[in-house]
Amino acid sequence: MIKIAVDAMGGDFAPQAQVEGAMLAVKRNPDIEITLFGKKEEIEKYLTNSERILIEDCREVIPMGETDPMHAIRSMKDSSMVRMLKAVTDGSCDACCSSGPTQGLVVGALLIVKRMPGFKRFALAPVIPSMTTGQTIVLDCGANLEVKPQHLVQQAYFAKIYAEEVLGRENPKIGLLNIGVEEGKGRDIDKEYFKALSESNLNFIGNVEPSSILEPPCDILIGDGFTVDMVVKTMEGTAKSMGKMLKANLKKGFFGKIGALLSMKNLNRFKKQINPDEVAGAMIYGINRPVVKAHGSSNAYAFSFGIQIAVDSIRKQVIEKVREALENNPIEEGTDE
Amino acid sequence: MIKIAVDAMGGDFAPQAQVEGAMLAVKRNPDIEITLFGKKEEIEKYLTNSERILIEDCREVIPMGETDPMHAIRSMKDSSMVRMLKAVTDGSCDACCSSGPTQGLVVGALLIVKRMPGFKRFALAPVIPSMTTGQTIVLDCGANLEVKPQHLVQQAYFAKIYAEEVLGRENPKIGLLNIGVEEGKGRDIDKEYFKALSESNLNFIGNVEPSSILEPPCDILIGDGFTVDMVVKTMEGTAKSMGKMLKANLKKGFFGKIGALLSMKNLNRFKKQINPDEVAGAMIYGINRPVVKAHGSSNAYAFSFGIQIAVDSIRKQVIEKVREALENNPIEEGTDE
Numbered sequence: 001m002i003k004i005a006v007d008a009m010g011g012d013f014a015p016q017a018q019v020e021g022a023m024l025a026v027k028r029n030p031d032i033e034i035t036l037f038g039k040k041e042e043i044e045k046y047l048t049n050s051e052r053i054l055i056e057d058c059r060e061v062i063p064m065g066e067t068d069p070m071h072a073i074r075s076m077k078d079s080s081m082v083r084m085l086k087a088v089t090d091g092s093c094d095a096c097c098s099s100g101p102t103q104g105l106v107v108g109a110l111l112i113v114k115r116m117p118g119f120k121r122f123a124l125a126p127v128i129p130s131m132t133t134g135q136t137i138v139l140d141c142g143a144n145l146e147v148k149p150q151h152l153v154q155q156a157y158f159a160k161i162y163a164e165e166v167l168g169r170e171n172p173k174i175g176l177l178n179i180g181v182e183e184g185k186g187r188d189i190d191k192e193y194f195k196a197l198s199e200s201n202l203n204f205i206g207n208v209e210p211s212s213i214l215e216p217p218c219d220i221l222i223g224d225g226f227t228v229d230m231v232v233k234t235m236e237g238t239a240k241s242m243g244k245m246l247k248a249n250l251k252k253g254f255f256g257k258i259g260a261l262l263s264m265k266n267l268n269r270f271k272k273q274i275n276p277d278e279v280a281g282a283m284i285y286g287i288n289r290p291v292v293k294a295h296g297s298s299n300a301y302a303f304s305f306g307i308q309i310a311v312d313s314i315r316k317q318v319i320e321k322v323r324e325a326l327e328n329n330p331i332e333e334g335t336d337e
Numbered sequence: 338m339i340k341i342a343v344d345a346m347g348g349d350f351a352p353q354a355q356v357e358g359a360m361l362a363v364k365r366n367p368d369i370e371i372t373l374f375g376k377k378e379e380i381e382k383y384l385t386n387s388e389r390i391l392i393e394d395c396r397e398v399i400p401m402g403e404t405d406p407m408h409a410i411r412s413m414k415d416s417s418m419v420r421m422l423k424a425v426t427d428g429s430c431d432a433c434c435s436s437g438p439t440q441g442l443v444v445g446a447l448l449i450v451k452r453m454p455g456f457k458r459f460a461l462a463p464v465i466p467s468m469t470t471g472q473t474i475v476l477d478c479g480a481n482l483e484v485k486p487q488h489l490v491q492q493a494y495f496a497k498i499y500a501e502e503v504l505g506r507e508n509p510k511i512g513l514l515n516i517g518v519e520e521g522k523g524r525d526i527d528k529e530y531f532k533a534l535s536e537s538n539l540n541f542i543g544n545v546e547p548s549s550i551l552e553p554p555c556d557i558l559i560g561d562g563f564t565v566d567m568v569v570k571t572m573e574g575t576a577k578s579m580g581k582m583l584k585a586n587l588k589k590g591f592f593g594k595i596g597a598l599l600s601m602k603n604l605n606r607f608k609k610q611i612n613p614d615e616v617a618g619a620m621i622y623g624i625n626r627p628v629v630k631a632h633g634s635s636n637a638y639a640f641s642f643g644i645q646i647a648v649d650s651i652r653k654q655v656i657e658k659v660r661e662a663l664e665n666n667p668i669e670e671g672t673d674e
Contacts, residue, residue, distance in 0.1 A: 179570065210571040212578075230516060238575040241551035259596045259599030266596070270586040
């Protein structure tokens with residue numbers, strides 16, 4: 001039985017979305033058991049089927065707007081997030097998932113669950129929609145704003161294994177997010193990333209422009225944490241603004257209104273494909289156990305896929321395989337810090 | 338009479354879009370005269386009204402995929418782009434507009450028209466659609482991938498004057514593109530940009546996340562050339578991919594097809610609002626005369642608005658006012674290179 005710890009109190013629609021998401025995940029995976037961490041009485045309001053779902057009562061919640069995550073993690077020992085992270089550390093659970101504040105979860109993962117030995121810079125790696133392959137792994141989404149080439153290559157190995165094991169991609173292609181496709185494009189650091197990726201054993205296809213963010217010619221898009229976070233936030237924002245604009249425009253005029261009505265089903269399908277809220281979640285690469293950050297605005301459906309990432313990572317032994325890859329591809333002496 | 342030089346041969350739809358765009362611009366502005374630089378016989382195919390439109394025959398064209406712009410500008414003396422730039426340098430024209438290759442135009446502007454004295458780092462500043470104000474100035478779009486804080490502030494002064502004079506904004510608001518809104522967010526260099534902008538006389542409103550790229554709380558969005566180019570390319574790419582996805586989705590099923598048909602007018606309006614090809618163009622800040630880069634894929638309508646930027650810059654004496662601002666806001670001694 002795979003045991004998943006879930007922070008039931010983190011997220012804009014907690015605990016309802018988290019509890020309902022857990023029930024969906026249990027239904028989908030007959031071999032998992034979920035422990036919900038949070039206020040028992042609030043969880044029970046929404047828990048209509050407790051088969052393979054346990055509750056661990058916690059009295060504190062780290063708020064979404066927390067500005068001092070380090071302090072919060074250290075002082076709020078009875079918070080749902082800290083208790084969830086402790087459960088994967090002491091081995092009572094195998095992996096965990098939270099929609100709580102990103103910085104809190106990242107700091108908590110580092111302080112409580114700890115880094116994988118040999119993995120130098122952890123990364124936040126969401127899976128975003130792709131028109132070419134269905135899904136693209138994008139990293140690092142803001143965990144380390146600046147990163148050295150050899151550390152970026154380590155992160156790429158993690159992504160490769162995740163793409164192979166969880167997404168089922170064969171020899172996954174990796175592209176470097178850059179302002180132009182030609183070799184030699186970008187800042188000096190981008191040229192160094194290009195060189196390091198070229199010299200690795202990875203299936204590196206070269207630079208990819210962010211204009212193809214939704215239809216890239218690869219399975220994995222990589223870059224430094226600042227750049228990638230800017231790109232992903234731009235994509236999410238553009239999609240949201242366009243959705244608003246489309247809605248406002250479509251309903252103009254009599255025929256427009258009827259047209260919009262007739263197109264409703266198609267428009268909803270479109271919205272689902274592109275809505276960043278439907279993006280299941282981001283795994284924190286480089287932590288000793290699978291720690292998944294689900295979107296803050298996740299609904300039950302989206303959150304259940306955040307849990308799925310945690311489940312699949314355990315089922316496919318992603319962490320163990322990354323450890324092996326790190327041993328087989330050590331980074332050069334003297335360049336590791 | 339305001340005299341505009343136009344590169345009739347640059348762009349994906351040249352010379353048709355350029356010639357027709359020139360005719361539109363002349364019709365809209367009774368006080369301008371346009372000189373079209375390019376192959377006379379090709380231009381004449383599309384020139385149906387030559388009132389206030391002259392032709393200067395040039396036998397060469399710098400191709401869109403040019404990989405060595407420096408060499409092209411130096412060797413192709415009879416190219417439409419070089420001849421256009423020479424016309425604004427020798428004073429026979431006041432400003433110019435081209436849809437030709439960006440790097441060629443930038444290099445040509447620097448080599449032929451030359452930098453404004455005292456303006457340290459030129460910038461590429463497109464005007465993109467905004468849901469809040471109609472238009473946002475975004476810079477630097479890839480001219481200088483990395484930039485010092487004092488040079489970024491100079492660029493911001495140029496944008497402020499452009500926003501006041503050409504877009505008619507009062508006390509234009511400037512936001513720094515960054516991964517979070519709070520002060521202290523971003524890399525070290527972003528904190529330096531924040532400090533320099535705060536200490537200037539500009540109406541700096543703080544950090545703006547790229548998630549609000551299409552509805553920012555300000556008139557001007559600024560950042561280093563690498564970051565801003567990544568953000569703008571992501572926005573353009575997301576918009577294009579979403580448009581494709583929407584089209585594919587909307588026509589599904591019988592009712593969908595009818596709905597799409599009834600919504601056609603509204604969908605086209607939506608497309609116009611968001612289509613990056615409708616973005617008129619980018620002015621190169623820091624050059625002695627207004628040099629405008631229109632989108633490579635400009636149609637006649639879009640190109641006419643590229644010309645409009647050149648016209649308005651002359652009419653409102655943007656360059657002269659920037660010179661004045663530079664004199665009144667000198668950058669600190671010893672930090673200018």
